[in-house]
Amino acid sequence: xxxxxxxxxxxxYRVRSVLNLKGVAYKTVPTSLxxxxxxAADYVARNPQGFVPMLSIDGHDLTQSLAIIDYLxxxxxxxKMVPSDPAMRxxxxxxxxxxxxxxxxxxxxxxxxxxKDVLGHDxxxxxxxxxxxxxxxxxxxxxxxxxxGLFGSDLPDLADVCLVPQMANARRxxxxxxxxxxxxxxxxxxxxxPAFKAAHPDAVNPDA
Numbered sequence: 120x121x122x123x124x125x126x127x128x129x130x131x132y133r134v135r136s137v138l139n140l141k142g143v144a145y146k147t148v149p150t151s152l153x154x155x156x157x158x159a160a161d162y163v164a165r166n167p168q169g170f171v172p173m174l175s176i177d178g179h180d181l182t183q184s185l186a187i188i189d190y191l192x193x194x195x196x197x198x199k200m201v202p203s204d205p206a207m208r209x210x211x212x213x214x215x216x217x218x219x220x221x222x223x224x225x226x227x228x229x230x231x232x233x234x235k236d237v238l239g240h241d242x243x244x245x246x247x248x249x250x251x252x253x254x255x256x257x258x259x260x261x262x263x264x265x266x267x268g269l270f271g272s273d274l275p276d277l278a279d280v281c282l283v284p285q286m287a288n289a290r291r292x293x294x295x296x297x298x299x300x301x302x303x304x305x306x307x308x309x310x311x312x313p314a315f316k317a318a319h320p321d322a323v324n325p326d327a
Contacts, residue, residue: 120145123162123173125152126324129223129284130184131172134325136280137188139314141195145174147323152228174206185219188277200277207293214263214278216268218285222256226288234286257299275309283309287320 122138123129124147138309140144144239150156157169163179166173174181181187183305192200202208224230226249234240234248260282264270286306289296296303309315316322 121148121175123148123166123171123175125148125150125157126320128152128171129288130170132284132287132318132320133184133219133280134172134187134191135318136275136283136315137191137200138168139317140198140275140280141191143191143195162321169226175326177308185215186275188280198271198274198276200275200280202276211270211276211278214260215276215281217256218278218281221259222252222285225252227256246292249292250289252295253289253292256285257289257296257302261299261302264305266301269305269308275312275314277306279309281316282306 120143122131122145123137124133129183150162150173152171156162157166158224160171163169166182168182168260170182172182172184172187174187176190177194179190181190188200202212231245234245237240240248255290265272270276282302283306286296286302310319
């Protein structure tokens with residue numbers, strides 16, 4: 120099993136966390152977004168979007184972090200990332216998608232490069248853009264976060280797995296987080312878990 124992975128990619132961080140939580144052994148193939156490894160012809164032939172992560176497993180090249188996690192959930196059951204109960208499943212997906220569909224895509228590296236290289240915004244404006252969308256999404260997520268425990272109650276679920284990388288990104292861009300005490304509490308609990316510690320960008324690329 121090979122994970123084509125960029126250490127700072129939050130989508131890759133999600134998949135690393137799930138693989139670790141489920142105890143699935145894998146090998147990493149570093150795929151630098153800055154050096155253009157994801158645009159190499161042999162990579163794009165297997166992954167036409169040219170994104171990371173890509174998980175090569177069971178004869179398949181799986182792409183898109185949530186699709187990869189869904190595959191892992193179907194084949195490695197514990198802990199479950201998404202409940203089987205339809206209503207609970209919808210709730211978990213809604214929580215996770217606030218990050219994976221609403222915050223992350225507009226703050227992706229290719230969007231930030233477009234803002235700078237094509238639209239001509241300076242770095243201060245780009246950083247403000249980044250923080251704006253995190254704060255907007257976190258405000259919504261804080262309102263529906265549990266008062267106690269994790270999003271997944273006693274065990275991490277998909278919303279938890281999406282939260283940790285986004286919190287790391289928020290801190291990297293100096294986003295004020297005092298307005299999100301429930302998210303901070305959940306993140307603090309998760310980042311103490313060995314699976315998340317091992318998936319952290321600093322653990323993946325200690326020389327960064």
